[in-house]
Amino acid sequence: MSGGITKAQEIKRLTTPLVFKDSKAYDCEGNMISCVETLSDVKFIIEPREGILSDDEIMQYAPESKKASEIKLRRGYGTVQDALLVHESLPWMMGLYYLILLSIAFMVVYAKNTLLTFIILILFIIPLLYAYRAMNLKGYRRKAKKVQKSKPVQETKNKEVEKQEVQIEDASLDSLKEYDVEINNLKVLFDVKEGVVRDLIDKKFEPPQITHDKFTSMIDSCHKLFYNQVDSAQNITKLAVEDTPRIRDELDGKVRNMKTIINQIEDLTNELVINISSDSQSENDVKILLDDMENLIDSVKDYKE
Known part of the structure; x- marks a missing residue:
């Protein structure tokens, strides 16, 4: 639990429609909801609080949230839209970054400094590598498979025992x-x-x-x-x-x-x-x-x- 908030209260907050007032959005508790802006969409999304709902419950009651996108990517079936939502600020930060870098690059090229030119090229490549890693869905799938394979055998056995007990209790x-x-x-x-x-x-x-x-x-x-x-x-x-x-x-x-x-x-x-x-x-x-x-x-x- 988080601050004494129950699951029912959190589910109610996530599933209650937003109230719009003076061009601002609020949840049922009166908390202002920030606007989420990606390359393709602009919307208001209520994010689940930490430590209250399980991953499956977040997927059910807050399927459009950033947290749900993180879960889908971690499980290996996220989409490009999920990656964009999780890294919503990345396109704008990269745009500003390259705008500044280009301004510096023009001065470096004009000065004909070989070392600085090489450094500028490295600075051009690093964000691209990070963006590729952040948006590479195959990478998320590989990580998900590794996590599944690395689960302890004992954990699997415990689940099988629990499943058998449930089967005995439930007809x-x-x-x-x-x-x-x-x-x-x-x-x-x-x-x-x-x-x-x-x-x-x-x-x-x-x-x-x-x-x-x-x-x-x-x-x-x-x-x-x-x-x-x-x-x-x-x-x-x-x-x-x-x-x-x-x-x-x-x-x-x-x-x-x-x-x-x-x-x-x-x-x-x-x-x-x-x-x-x-x-x-x-x-x-x-x-x-x-x-x-x-x-x-x-x-x-x-x-x-």
Whole structure:
């Protein structure tokens, strides 16, 4: 942990939409977010704090962050965009560096000093070598392979023992374990987004108001519906005696419903953020989203349990 901050608080900070005020961006805690500028894009990205989330959690909840790009490069499957994000200042620093160096080079050439000319050539090459190393994706892949090969054999054995213990405790089929992992991740994400949207509803429609009660009731229904899908899916993975296409179709349907509910809550969250940030914004869009959520609940309820 970092400063007593819990995982749930950090996930909430990373997944809550930014608030823009006076051309500046702020996270849900009121911290100003710096602009990240690469050769191809300019955007505001919330960076995860150190020591709170695991690498896999950072990849899930902050996939566009610089930290996520570092993880992808370290694991050997990063892209040029990831390398540019990690080394975002490199192009601008090299541009300034070579501008200054060229100015000096003209004076050196004019003076016809062989030693200084040779030094200037070395100074021209060094940044290029560094840039090549920073942007060389093959180099990252080679490092990732070396790290994997150098892992102690004992660590591998310990993982195998842990895996066997989990298999004994958990009666789920191995081939369906992927659903258990995804469902647990969706539960965490839903809980965070539910907390965010409830806070925004309280801020936008101070109770007691009919509109506040209607929104709160809708979120309550979404919560109940989401966890009905969770319970149903988990029962399937626990009770299934074989992995069949029908079982997978049912689980895929449950997971799809969970994601749809989360997306709908996220849409409502974004609309509320825009609405709160702009007094001139019409509330009609929020009401339309409310109707969409009602239709969503009705359609998921019709899904075969």
